[in-house]
Amino acid sequence: MRAIVYDATGGPEVLRLVDRPVPEPGPGEVRVRLVVSGVNPTDWKSRSGATSGPLAYPEQTPHHDGAGVIDAVGPGAAGFAVGDRVWTFLAAASRAGGTAAEFAVLPVNRVAPLADGASFDVGASLGVPAITAHRALTVAEDGPARLAPGALAGRTVLVAGGAGAVGHAAIQLARWAGGTVIATVSGPAKAALATAAGAHHVVNYREGDPAAAIRALAPDGVDVVAEVALAANLALDLAVIRSRATIASYADNGGASLTLEVRPNLVLNTRLQFLLLYTVGEAALAAAAEDIGAALADGALPVGEEHGLPLVRFGLEATAEAQRAVEAGAVGKVLVDVAPA
Known part of the structure; x- marks a missing residue:
């Protein structure tokens, strides 16, 4: 071979x-x-x-x-x-x-x-991107442990980097599970991709006041953040999440270290969840594969430029x-x- x-x-x-x-x-x-x-x-x-x-x-x-x-x-x-x-x-x-x-x-x-x-x-x-996205969407204290139609109903998900492979999968899975999806992007071309993937709202984080824009879309705050660049985006995330929200960080884009203020996170009861598939555990991998299979059967995970x-x-x-x-x-x-x- x-x-x-x-x-x-x-x-x-x-x-x-x-x-x-x-x-x-x-x-x-x-x-x-x-x-x-x-x-x-x-x-x-x-x-x-x-x-x-x-x-x-x-x-x-x-x-x-x-x-x-x-x-x-x-x-x-x-x-x-x-x-x-x-x-x-x-x-x-x-x-x-x-x-x-x-x-x-x-x-x-x-x-x-x-x-x-x-x-x-x-x-x-699928694989790494979709399973990572699934994990990010299922670790919230007040959220579902599994994804299915309606599992994220009434919840708002912020997807950082909505034009990336994990961001794309997170948008599609959150949309399939009934969540309201806000994606952040760096420009118009990537905004078009995030919209094609199914994001309800897209915010360019390089323009204006992105925190105010996200808060206008989610006045009660974001429930879950699928975060690709925690060091760069933590201040924005803390400005838009609700109490007991979860920030799920799966990569170190934009910086490998950060300074975390204790008091603002105490007030919010923030859950900061790091995730890496190599050590996430077999139960989480199996649950993700099963839920992704259900989304596949529903035609919820298409690829290609027309799908973001x-x-x-x-x-x-x-x-x-x-x-x-x-x-x-x-x-x-x-x-x-x-x-x-």
């Missing part, structure tokens, strides 16, 4: 295309024939060594997210059969084989059914360029075409 591998951390140039034997699934595992692989910031950060340190395996295939068809089932791999369409998540976490390959062997708790009406592009765009998430495509042999694009801040979702459907 064709696969992308690296045997040392470094720049994109460490990635190389090789031929490797097709792996066989063991107990509790399935083999997925990949059609599309999704690229996330965590992929290039791991490859560079910035977040993962030395390689745990002699050779690593990158990428957590993908979509394809099961073509082999190991002993005891319940719930899946040959021919099932699936999407994957955290495929390369504590494993040598990610989705930048024609085949990947994964435990059954790292694959989920891909609804008949959902394309492989949609499937490969432009697709930027590369071939498998150009995986290094795909990772460069993500590292450079490409707007939309970067996908790697592994093989024809």
Whole structure:
């Protein structure tokens, strides 16, 4: 099979295309024939060594997210059969084989059914972004632990960075669950994407008084913030949240450290929730996969520019360029075409 591998951390140039034997699934595992692989910031950060340190395996295939068809089932791999369409998540976490390959062997708790009406592009765009968004929307003290139609009814969600992949998924999932969605963006082009994703209101945080604009839309305050840049946005978040609101921080864009004033947060009973999928726990991952599957079945998670998430495509042999694009801040979702459907 064709696969992308690296045997040392470094720049994109460490990635190389090789031929490797097709792996066989063991107990509790399935083999997925990949059609599309999704690229996330965590992929290039791991490859560079910035977040993962030395390689745990002699050779690593990158990428957590993908979509394809099961073509082999190991002993005891319940719930899946040959021919099932699936999407994957955290495929390369504590494993040598990610989705930048024609085949990947994964435990059954790292694959989920891909609804008949959902394309492989949609499937490969889920994973890290959608599960992160789900977690951000389900950690509030007064909010739901699971998402379903009506679960966020009467609640206002602020999505920081509404044109990003996680922001896009947060908008779609919150809208599907009945919430009122306000997205912040940096300009008109990204405002158009957040609106296309389903945001009820969009605020340009670089113009005027964004706190006043958000407060005008949510006079009682925001219930949940899905936050991509906590250090940069904390003052804005505290200015617009209600008492007992939750700020769910999933990235360190805009700064890796901050100074937190105790008194304003005591007054608000603020819940500041940090989240990282690698350590979030199996129960949270399973709940997210199940709820995302329900949203997929309802057609609530489309991708493409007309749905607020432009697709930027590369071939498998150009995986290094795909990772460069993500590292450079490409707007939309970067996908790697592994093989024809």
